[in-house]
Amino acid sequence: MVAMAYTVAFDGIDARLVQVQCAISPGMPGFTIVGLPDKAVSEARERVRAALSSMAIALPSQRISINLSPADLPKEGSHFDLPIALAVLAALDVVPHEEVSDIVALGELSLDGTLVPVVGALPAAVAAVDCDRALMCPAACGAEAAWVDAVRVIAPASLAQAIAHLNGRGVLDPAVAGEVTQGSGARCLSEVKGQERAKRALEIAAAGRHHLMLVGSPGSGKSMLAARIPGILPPLTPVEALETSMIHSLAGLLDAGGISRQRPFREPHHTASMAAIVGGGRGAKPGEISLAHNGVLFMDEFPEFPRAVLETLRQPIETGEVVVARANAHVRYPCRFMLVAAANPCRCGYLAEPARACGRAPACGDDYMGRISGPLMDRFDLRVEVPPVAFTDLDLPVGEDTSARIAARVAVARAVQVARYAGQAGMWANADAQGAVLDAVATPDAEGRALLLRVADRFGLSARGYHRVLRVARTIADLDGSDPVQRQHVAEAVSFRLTLTKEV
Ligand SMILES: Nc1ncnc2c1ncn2[C@@H]1O[C@H](COP(=O)(O)OP(=O)(O)OP(=O)(O)O)[C@@H](O)[C@H]1O
Ligand SMILES: [Mg+2]
Structure with a gap:
């Protein structure tokens, strides 16, 4: 039988x-x-x-x-x-x-x-x-x-x-779905004093899902800024929530069956293994980059990560999925995350402050940041220097630009993008725009184009760099409520791109 x-x-x-x-x-x-x-x-x-x-x-x-x-x-x-x-x-x-x-x-x-x-x-x-x-x-x-x-x-x-x-002797009622868990009350960005440029970069990155790098002296507030990103991101759409929860389900991370509408924020330590970060190991489990799908992957002390781990990120960043190989099969996990990296400018951390920098400055800065390869650095759309906070700034009252206000602006810009890319396979936010669609939606007006061409020529932007500037400029225009991408949008996008670049 x-x-x-x-x-x-x-x-x-x-x-x-x-x-x-x-x-x-x-x-x-x-x-x-x-x-x-x-x-x-x-x-x-x-x-x-x-x-x-x-x-x-x-x-x-x-x-x-x-x-x-x-x-x-x-x-x-x-x-x-x-x-x-x-x-x-x-x-x-x-x-x-x-x-x-x-x-x-x-x-x-x-x-x-x-x-x-x-x-x-x-x-x-x-x-x-x-x-x-x-x-x-x-x-x-x-x-x-x-x-x-x-x-x-x-x-x-x-x-x-x-x-x-x-057997029909004790029929069970169908199970009911768990609670939608709300955000765990992310802390407010207004608690971070000063650092206006970094906050602006956070807003742009959140609005268009762009990759962001924060570089600055110890204690300037980089980790503090990054930890507040979940509070300015829009909630997951129902489709995204299900997709992200499927990965969390496979990793056994769904508490009491609740699905969260808050975007995941993953912050692996730099000592984490390759399998923990990209996935693999026993059972080819999803790694941190997949657990951050539709959310944020925050890599604090970025240059301290092993080189092999950093280089492995290059391909998933471009394709939004990772292939985990094991002995008898290849497993594919989605990993469309927003990468936020924080780093000190050098080993002692005080490169930007001549009075405190060590004797090896500026060579130590090149050595330290040199751990991040050119192609990887090229993938960061927004790069920001986070200077030490002035004591006078620390004395200021809590700012008015709260996370809630920034989140509202980000949500409006994201809604514009959702409408723009509706029907375009594989595109959700400006960071995903490619090819003909990117040309159609992000080509700046005549003045903006002239500026971009001058910058590309003068600073030797890579083709990827050129397209990434276009995407960021599109996001800045969206935050501005502008349909055409104008000169000032391109200029701001370029200013974030050229920070920390050798060509300057
Ligand atoms: N801009 C700021 N406004 C208010 N407090 C700040 C600011 N910057 C730093 N601090 C204070 O300094 C502490 C350390 O900040 P944080 O950990 O974010 O620094 P960091 O830049 O990540 O330093 P490191 O490079 O050492 O990791 C914070 O917990 C906070 O108390
Ligand atoms: Mg830190």
Whole structure:
């Protein structure tokens, strides 16, 4: 007798449907799982056997074969326990075949039959909708999975509850979606005294999703400024929230099934490993750059990151996705983030203050910033020097330009962009504009063009630099409420581009 259950295998944020076939046949008693299972999947048989015996269901003294189909797709993780148990139970006629094959199941079993939460309930729910089935997952994952529209989520707390539900003896109500968690009350930008230019750069970067580099002496407020970026970003759109949450779901980061409308803000330490930052390692998990998808990746003390890590960022910055390679497959994760980097200008940090700089200035500055390669530096649209704060500035009352006000201006500029790029595949904000679309929306008026050409010629802008200036100028014009990109918009964009550039 062959019984079928369904589950998923994760391939990046995609969940691919897997059929769990169970055959019980005469022969040497045994329990085998085939179909490229990893260690956690192979161990499922011990957990399933113990969970069933805890409910006084003994496995027959026959040969039990489980095949996970398609057989050439690698299966990883502990979430195969529940579908394997259900396939066995259907083959034993403990639960009806049709009920089992009508759901996509995932969940880990403990030895007493309790269902333990697993990662990836949200992408699994999307896959369940695609194949027109309900989703069965552990109770703790129900709130997360129920976020997907049109999915019916059954979230039993134990295998016994799952069996009762399938047999119609204890039908469970569908799970309801978790709370939308609001922002954690990001601190206000007005607390940062002075640093008007840096604040302006933050506003432009947030409005157009441009990459930003802050360079300045120790204690000038760089980390403080960056930490306040979440407070000026617009909330995630529902589509973005789902996309970002799918990645967080795979990393097991969704608290109590709540989906956050706040853009992610990730700040990996410079000692983090390559796998932690770009993704990979066991199970090819998403890294910090993917967890920052649709949000901010803040890399404090940027030159202190290992060179290999910094160089690896170059390609994901351009394409908005990263390919994590592992022995037998390539996993693709989206990573459209806004990169914010902070750095001291040199090792001692006081290069800009002749009275305090060390004896090696200015060579130490070149050495230190030289750790950031030219092509990587080229990807920063906005570069700002953050000077030491004057004591007189620190005495000033809290400024009027609060995060809420800046956020309102940013939201207006973003709304203009959303309307502008509607229908353009792969474009959401000015930073994404490419090719003919970029030419059409960002070509400046005659005066602006003349200025840009002069600057490009005088300072030897790269082709990428030229296009990045155009995108930033477009954002500045949007913040200004101007349809054409004018000379002053180009001039401001250029001024941010040329800071810290050797050519000046
Ligand atoms: N512009 C500012 N307005 C108000 N307080 C400031 C400002 N700049 C610095 N401070 C004070 O100095 C502290 C340190 O600032 P912060 O950590 O942001 O400096 P930093 O530029 O990141 O320094 P480092 O280069 O050492 O990392 C802040 O917690 C705050 O108390
Ligand atoms: Mg700092």
